[in-house]
Amino acid sequence: MVRYFADRLDMYAYYGPKPVAGTFGVALLSKYPIENPQTFFLHGFTEQKGCIEAQIEVGDRVFDVTVVHLASHEKDPPGNYPQQQEVLSVVDGKKHVLLIGDFNFGPDTEQYALTATMLEDSWVLKWPEVDKRAVDFKGEGIDHIFVSPGTAVTDAQYLPDRESDHPAVTAIIEW
Numbered sequence: 001m002v003r004y005f006a007d008r009l010d011m012y013a014y015y016g017p018k019p020v021a022g023t024f025g026v027a028l029l030s031k032y033p034i035e036n037p038q039t040f041f042l043h044g045f046t047e048q049k050g051c052i053e054a055q056i057e058v059g060d061r062v063f064d065v066t067v068v069h070l071a072s073h074e075k076d077p078p079g080n081y082p083q084q085q086e087v088l089s090v091v092d093g094k095k096h097v098l099l100i101g102d103f104n105f106g107p108d109t110e111q112y113a114l115t116a117t118m119l120e121d122s123w124v125l126k127w128p129e130v131d132k133r134a135v136d137f138k139g140e141g142i143d144h145i146f147v148s149p150g151t152a153v154t155d156a157q158y159l160p161d162r163e164s165d166h167p168a169v170t171a172i173i174e175w
Contacts, residue, residue: 002027016052017041023048026067026101032056034065042083047071049083053090061175064094068101080104084111088118098173099146102166106141107131119146122171126156145171 006013011029016039019025023041026049028034037054052067068087070080084103091097099119105111107121122145131141143166147153155172 002029005029014052014054017050019050023050024069025050026052026069028052028054028065028067030056030065032058035062042068042070042086044071044083051087051090061096063096063098064091065098065100066091068099068103070102070104072104081111081114084114088115092118095148096151096175097146097148100144102143104142112144115144115146120149120151121145122147122151122153122173123156123158123169125151125153126171142166143169145169147171147173151175 002013002015005011006029009029011031012034013027013029014034014037015025015027016037017023017025024047025039028037033056035055035057037052039050039052041048042051049069049071052065054065056063056065066087070083070087072080080103084105087099091099097119099115103111125147145156152174153171154174155170157170158167159170160167
């Protein structure tokens with residue numbers, strides 16, 4: 001399915017890790033070549049969720065891109081706080097970070113607060129006065145695009161889709 005969309009959108013794509021029973025992978029699509037992709041599973045008790053780490057060069061800047069899909073709290077006690085700690089250890093110390101995905105946590109959680117100590121939410125950078133949960137049609141605000149401090153965000157949107165359990169989130173960044 002990832003290849004199907006990449007081909008039709010004329011994009012580069014990467015999917016991983018290869019799922020086996022009880023695991024989930026993630027996909028990365030990019031207008032620019034995806035370099036050095038690596039995949040790994042995050043630790044979990046009932047659900048093994050995949051994570052992609054790669055670099056994407058745009059002009060003279062290399063972005064460290066990490067794509068995640070964390071466990072939901074209900075399905076994998078003690079929740080995804082340990083998984084988010086693991087993800088943050090992967091991006092720690094990197095200069096131009098894009099941390100993207102379905103985090104299964106909202107802006108009023110410990111996981112979000114922990115992430116905000118290192119990275120900024122692209123939605124908040126663009127719309128500091130608007131609570132993202134007001135535009136998330138499921139009322140959860142669990143998908144995020146976190147960026148390195150100092151990243152300029154020129155637009156951020158949630159795109160509702162009746163076919164999905166929550167809307168896609170997009171951001172346009174500049175440097």
